Amino acid sequence: MMIILALIRIGNGKGAGHPPVADMSGIPNLFGVCVYSFMCQHSLPSLITPISDKRRVGRLVLADYSLILGFYSLLSFTAIFCFDSRMLRDMYTLSFTDSCAVLDVPALRYFLGLFPVFTISTNFPIIAVTLRNNWKALFHRDGGTYPWVVDRVVFPLITLVPPIVVAFCTHNLESLVGITGAYAGTGIQYIVPACLVFLSRRHLEPVVGRDSVNKHSSPFRHTFWVGFVLMWATSCLMFVTANIVLSEAKH
Secondary structure, three states, X not given: OHHHHHHHHHHOOOOOOOOOOOOHHHHHHHHHHHHHHHHHHHHHHHHHOOOOOHHHHHXXXXXXXXXXXXXXXXXXXXXXXXXXXXXXXXXXXXHHHHOOOOOOOHHHHHHHHHHHHHHHHHHHHHHHHHHHHHHHHHOOOOXXXXXXXXXXXXXXXXXXXXXXXXXXXXXXXXXXXXXXXXHHHHHHHHHHHHHHHHHHHHHHHHHHOOOOOOOOOOOOOOHHHHHHHHHHHHHHHHHHXXXXXXXXXHO
């Protein structure tokens, strides 16, 4: 809906966006924001698991990521040419609620304005339950059980209180996404998977043998790529940290 509305306005010659060819000032924060694109990986298990013949699974994953990249690019470029940069909100859906010239149907404006609420309302309980279970597993002792207060009160509270406090303390979505994406997101997207791959290979090597051939192995199977991912994660953290420090120093 957002892509079509933006294309209609641009096609009618009413596009208000006149972006510069390049703006290097936003690159450091871009590292943190782009980490959130890893959400597209959540669909990979549901795509790969039902496939019995996995000889062409690489092409399927490539097609999947190409389609995702196409939608990301289309959504981004229609946004920057449709809206004036001063009217473009951090939460993109809110840009349509501010401008009657783009969308003059009240019901649809309310729908787009509340769309993030719908998605968060459905995802947040699932993520909260998963995080609570992870806390319980992290502090679990063999043969021991938690008291009722710890199990039913403490773990839910340490799961729910931090996001609620952050929501009340800040309205700067760009900085929030950049910081959380850079630090927590980098760990989820880069560091943890790289360490899992490295340690899994070390664990499997004495089991299956060093000379065994995996016909489904990735083109990036060399250990170099594990080190490259870790170096990339470190550089992302450095860029974002430097951007935060320099931005705060200016203010």
